[in-house]
Amino acid sequence: MEVLLLNFWKQFFLCIFANMKKQALIFYPLLLILLSILLAGGLLYGAVSIPIESVIDILMGKGTEHLAWQNIVWQSRLPQAVTALLAGASLAVSGLLLQTLFRNPLAGPSILGISDGANLGVAAVMLYLGGSLSLVADLPISGYLAVILAAFGGAVCVLGLIIYFSAKVKNNVMLLIIGIMIGYLASSLISVLNYYASTDKVHAFVMWGLGNFSGVSLQQLPYFVGFTVIGLLLSILLIKPLNALLLGEMYAANLGIKIKRTRILILFCAGLLTATTTAFCGPISFIGLAVPHIARLLLGSSNHKMLVPVTLLVGSCVALLCNLLMVLPGTNNVFPLNAVTPLLGAPVIIYVIVNRKNIQYFD
Amino acid sequence: MEKVFAIETERLSIGYSLKRGRQKVVHENLNLQLVQGEVTCLLGLNGAGKSTLLRTLCGFQPPLAGEIRLMGKALASYSQMNFSLTVGVVLTEKTNAGGITVYELVSLGRHPYTGFFGQLKKRDHIIIEQALEAVGISHKSSNYVSELSDGEHQKVMIAKALAQECPIILLDEPTAFLDVTSRIETMVLLHRLAMEQQKAILLSTHDLDLAIQMGDCLWLQEKGRPMACGAPEDLIMSGAFESFFGKEGITFDPTTGKLNTKKPTVPVGVEGDYLVSYWVGNALIRNGFCPAPVKAGQINIRCVRVGELVVTLKDRTEKKCSSIVELVNLLKFC
Numbered sequence: 191m192e193v194l195l196l197n198f199w200k201q202f203f204l205c206i207f208a209n210m211k212k213q214a215l216i217f218y219p220l221l222l223i224l225l226s227i228l229l230a231g232g233l234l235y236g237a238v239s240i241p242i243e244s245v246i247d248i249l250m251g252k253g254t255e256h257l258a259w260q261n262i263v264w265q266s267r268l269p270q271a272v273t274a275l276l277a278g279a280s281l282a283v284s285g286l287l288l289q290t291l292f293r294n295p296l297a298g299p300s301i302l303g304i305s306d307g308a309n310l311g312v313a314a315v316m317l318y319l320g321g322s323l324s325l326v327a328d329l330p331i332s333g334y335l336a337v338i339l340a341a342f343g344g345a346v347c348v349l350g351l352i353i354y355f356s357a358k359v360k361n362n363v364m365l366l367i368i369g370i371m372i373g374y375l376a377s378s379l380i381s382v383l384n385y386y387a388s389t390d391k392v393h394a395f396v397m398w399g400l401g402n403f404s405g406v407s408l409q410q411l412p413y414f415v416g417f418t419v420i421g422l423l424l425s426i427l428l429i430k431p432l433n434a435l436l437l438g439e440m441y442a443a444n445l446g447i448k449i450k451r452t453r454i455l456i457l458f459c460a461g462l463l464t465a466t467t468t469a470f471c472g473p474i475s476f477i478g479l480a481v482p483h484i485a486r487l488l489l490g491s492s493n494h495k496m497l498v499p500v501t502l503l504v505g506s507c508v509a510l511l512c513n514l515l516m517v518l519p520g521t522n523n524v525f526p527l528n529a530v531t532p533l534l535g536a537p538v539i540i541y542v543i544v545n546r547k548n549i550q551y552f553d
Numbered sequence: 554m555e556k557v558f559a560i561e562t563e564r565l566s567i568g569y570s571l572k573r574g575r576q577k578v579v580h581e582n583l584n585l586q587l588v589q590g591e592v593t594c595l596l597g598l599n600g601a602g603k604s605t606l607l608r609t610l611c612g613f614q615p616p617l618a619g620e621i622r623l624m625g626k627a628l629a630s631y632s633q634m635n636f637s638l639t640v641g642v643v644l645t646e647k648t649n650a651g652g653i654t655v656y657e658l659v660s661l662g663r664h665p666y667t668g669f670f671g672q673l674k675k676r677d678h679i680i681i682e683q684a685l686e687a688v689g690i691s692h693k694s695s696n697y698v699s700e701l702s703d704g705e706h707q708k709v710m711i712a713k714a715l716a717q718e719c720p721i722i723l724l725d726e727p728t729a730f731l732d733v734t735s736r737i738e739t740m741v742l743l744h745r746l747a748m749e750q751q752k753a754i755l756l757s758t759h760d761l762d763l764a765i766q767m768g769d770c771l772w773l774q775e776k777g778r779p780m781a782c783g784a785p786e787d788l789i790m791s792g793a794f795e796s797f798f799g800k801e802g803i804t805f806d807p808t809t810g811k812l813n814t815k816k817p818t819v820p821v822g823v824e825g826d827y828l829v830s831y832w833v834g835n836a837l838i839r840n841g842f843c844p845a846p847v848k849a850g851q852i853n854i855r856c857v858r859v860g861e862l863v864v865t866l867k868d869r870t871e872k873k874c875s876s877i878v879e880l881v882n883l884l885k886f887c
Contacts, residue, residue, distance in 0.1 A: 293649050430671035434664055436653065438646040440613060445664040445717070446637035492652030495671075550697040551652025 217488060217496075221503040225275075228510035232271035237517050237524055238262055266404060269411045270513065274403040276418040277471050278481070278509020279502045280463035283425045285478030286485070286501045287460040290432050290494070291453065292362045295542070295551075298479035299464035301366065303348045303373030308468035309399070310376040310383075311344025312337055316395045317387035337398075338410075338469045345465030348372055353457050357450070362439075400526035401472040403513050414470050421463040425498060428456060432494040475528050476535025477512075481505045483542045492551040508534060558622070559721045559753030560587035560610060565619035567602065567609045576617050579605045583619070583780055585772065587755055589720065592740075592747045594764035595757040597774035597797070603757040606774065607725050610755070611642050624720060637665040641714030643707070643724040651699030655709050658698050659684055662716030684715035687750075688742060704735025711742065715750075722746075724756035728763065736760060740767040761798070765789070765810045773797045785810075813838060821884070822847035825856030833862065836877045840884065852884065 234245050240259045248263045281299055288297040299305055315336050352369055359365050384392055406414050431452045434442035443449050467474065485501040486492055512530045517523075542549060566581040579602040587593055597603050608614050610621065612628070621628040623639050631639065641662070650658050662684065663677045673681075685691045688708040693701065701709060707727055714722045727743070728736040740763050747754045747769070758764055764771055765785040773781040773793060781793040788794055795805040804813050821842045823830045833856055834844035847853045855863040862874040866887055874880040 290649075427669070430664065430667075430669065433653075433657075433671065434661055436650045437648045437658075437661060438644075440611075440644055440646050441642070441648070441661075443613065443633070444611065444637055444640070444642045445661060446634045447664070448633060486652060490652075491654075492649075493657050549652075550699045551649070 217500055218503075221500065221507065224507050225503060225510070228507055228514065229271055229275065231514050232274065232510055233263070233267050235514060235517065236262070236267055265408055269406050269408050270404045271510065272411060273406045273414060273471065274509040274513040275506045276415060276422075277403060277467045277474065278477055278505040278507070278512075279422060280418045280467045280505070281474060281478040282481035282485075282501045282505025282508070283422060283498065284460040284463040284467075285480075286482040286494075286497065287425060287428070287432070287456050288478075289482055290435055291456045291460075292366045293435075293438070294363065294366060295483070296479070296539075297366060299460065299468075300473065300475060300478065301373070302352060302369035302460075303371075303376060304345050304352075304369075304461055304464045305468050305473045306373040306376035306380075307348030308341040308345040308465055309473055310380055311340035311342070311347075312398060312469075313380045313383045313395055314344075315340035316398065317383050317391050341469030342465050344376070345461060345468060348376065349457060349461035349465070352461075353454055356453050356457060398472050399528075401474040401528040401531070403471055403509070403527065405472070406470050410470070414466065417466040418463060421459055421466065422502060424455070424459045425463075425502075428452075428459065429494045429498055432456070432498070436492065472527070474531060476531040476539075477505060477508055480535035480538040481508055483538055484508070486551055487542070487549070490550070558586045559589045559624060560585070560755070561622045561625075562586075563620045563622075565609075565621060566617040567605050567614075568617050569605075569614070570617070578617060580774070580776065580780075581618070585780065585782065587721070587753050588770065589753040590747055590751045591769035592744050592754045592756070592767060593770040593772060594768035595755060595772045595774060596759075596761065596764055597757075601774045601776060603774055604725065607723055607755075607757055611640065611723055612636050634665060637717065637719075639719055640721045640723060641717040641719035643710045643714055643722065643727055645725050645729060648698075651697060653698060654695050655690060655698060655701070656681065656685070656694040658709055659694075659712045659716050662713040665717065680718065681716050684712040687715055687746065688712045702735070704731050704738060707731060707735070707739055708742065711739075711746075715746070720751075721753045721755075724754070726757050726759070728756075728758055728760050736763060743767075744769075761812065762810065818843060820845035820848075820851055822851055822853035823856065824853070826858055829856035829859055829862070830854075833877070833880070836881060837884075840881055842884065852887070854880070 233249070234240075234242055238259075240256075240262065244256070244259055245263055245267075248260050249268075285298045288299065288302060289295055291297075351372055352365070355368050356365055359368060384395070387395075431442065431447045434445050434447045435452070437445075439449050442452075464478070481504050482497070482501050485497055485504045488504070489496050489500055491497065512527060512534065515530045515533075516525045516527060562583050562585045564581075565583040565585070566578055567583070568579040569577045571577055583606070595603050595606065605614070609616050612631075612633075616628075623631065623636075628636075659681050660673055660677070663673060663681065664671060666677065667673060682691070682694075685694050688711050690705060690708050690712060693705065698706065698709065711722075711724075711727075724743070728739055731739060743754050743756065744767050746752050768785055770782065771785050771788055773788065775797055781788060781797065783791075783793075789805075789807050789810060792807075795807070798805050798812060802814065805811075806813050819842050821837055821844060823833055823837070823844045824847045830844075833854060837844050845851075847855075850867070852867060853865045855865070857863060860875050862880055864872045864874060864880065864883060866872065872883060874883060
């Protein structure tokens with residue numbers, strides 16, 4: 191058993207590190223360094239300015255005279271940085287999985303209606319059942335949990351529908367369109383819910399919809415970490431079938447890939463990552479759509495052996511960067527997350543579309 | 554020595570299962586034999602069921618009735634994995650593999666052999682390199698797939714099938730989008746692979762000329778009649794080609810192996826230089842004349858050399874033409 195496990199990990203690392211071009215290998219240390227810098231930035235820099243030495247002292251477990259600072263670092267900055275790190279990786283990998291499965295460079299977590307499903311669940315709870323976001327600190331934890339469960343429930347329902355249709359509709363582009371339609375249906379229900387809800391609740395829902403990495407408290411963090419790490423590990427196990435799918439489903443089937451099972455696994459994995467992230471952080475736009483393109487452009491390859499880990503790392507970096515950019519320099523003002531992500535995401539997508547003739551992976 | 558059948562079908566019925574147990578049968582009672590070491594071409598007009606037959610043999614859709622045996626074993630007894638070790642396919646399906654290298658694409662052919670993460674071992678690399686070598690694309694192995702021409706792309710897909718190490722390779726219209734030279738190259742390549750590596754190769758095509766030229770065996774398919782199988786020459790001489798492809802206003806000429814648009818009627822005598830008279834004949838047929846031996850009382854053409862044709866009209870006046878265009882214009886006005 192132990193030998194088997196050892197062999198598994200050996201294969202795992204060989205798979206990620208072996209057989210790559212020399213210049214591609216350099217991305218791992220570079221991205222890890224960038225990631226560390228951004229992570230440190232997230233811990234050291236925020237709306238409230240705390241001296242660097244104090245932050246380090248607090249993280250090392252030494253006491254400090256400022257109890258408020260200690261609270262900010264432990265209860266706010268640390269969970270927020272970890273959340274951004276994992277949420278970015280999750281959304282980016284989820285986007286990559288969907289782009290490869292649907293063979294469409296513009297597929298993303300929000301397009302399949304998974305985010306809309308989560309939105310609908312949250313809308314139902316926040317607008318009618320009295321649950322709310324902990325934007326206001328004094329709300330009961332039960333209400334907050336209800337929001338997360340609702341988001342998860344909504345996303346899983348849409349995912350179930352998509353998987354159901356994936357067995358009926360063989361064509362992936364058609365399935366993508368069904369996903370978009372389900373998204374519209376969810377949105378229409380949300381607008382009905384919004385129309386009849388009271389103003390303050392609509393406001394709270396809109397606030398949630400702006401996206402936020404700070405919604406996960408230290409107590410909830412283990413759940414978030416658990417779900418996303420499971421999803422991310424699963425995505426790494428899907429590297430081989432993902433590469434075969436580059437040739438299309440018929441070729442992949444001829445290479446021994448079990449198409450039906452693989453489709454469901456990929457959809458489940460992408461769904462789990464999107465649902466978890468949306469439930470905890472709200473619907474975050476553009477990271478899932480743009481980061482796989484950034485990774486492909488960096489690597490100059492769509493081979494998933496490198497693409498999956500690099501997408502994961504770039505996703506983390508981009509999310510941490512967005513998290514930093516949310517805080518307006520020199521002021522205590524904070525931008526909503528979904529105001530920042532398009533600033534990074536939209537130019538990438540426009541660049542990719544304008545230059546699609548010169549970008550290899552479009553063929 | 555008895556031939557080994559790579560694929561053998563018995564009373565095979567192909568088509569689609571509809572709802573409530575109904576079936577749409579495309580072709581039934583097929584008894585076919587695909588031989589190792591030979592290139593077999595599947596010919597038929599659009600809608601004849603070529604794709605359905607290929608899809609059935611590729612395992613993409615189940616047969617409606619009858620039996621398929623691969624290498625002597627029933628298709629039903631194959632697991633998906635064993636099937637992928639036996640049959641390699643080259644399809645017309647569009648791929649999204651532009652962003653990987655030729656080497657990486659061919660290495661996908663090793664998928665059935667590699668472990669969970671698709672890690673390539675030494676033997677895999679050797680086989681990939683041999684496959685690249687066999688189709689003559691080694692020099693492009695580190696190029697992106699999107700940088701290839703259509704012909705090179707087809708070669709790479711064939712190399713992928715070779716890397717799969719299957720005794721049987723099925724190709725769906727491999728020459729469809731290629732230019733003339735690449736078509737011939739591809740067919741020559743397939744023929745060589747069949748001979749050298751004892752592969753059983755079946756390909757569907759609309760290329761009558763190439764199939765007659767390069768196919769060891771042809772299968773002529775049309776709805777509602779038995780498949781005609783045999784060497785191209787036998788099928789031509791027995792009149793099978795005429796009966797499969799001859800339609801209103803279109804005839805199959807068994808001497809040239811070509812389809813002609815209409816039956817030529819007016820005889821025109823042709824004599825002289827072999828090359829020139831051959832192509833003069835071609836022009837005559839296109840314009841509704843029938844090349845014939847020289848005789849009095851008809852138009853006769855003497856082909857002296859390239860660029861010099863002497864036409865004797867019915868009133869025995871002689872006119873000189875230096876090109877086919879002049880000749881055709883002359884014939885049109887008399």
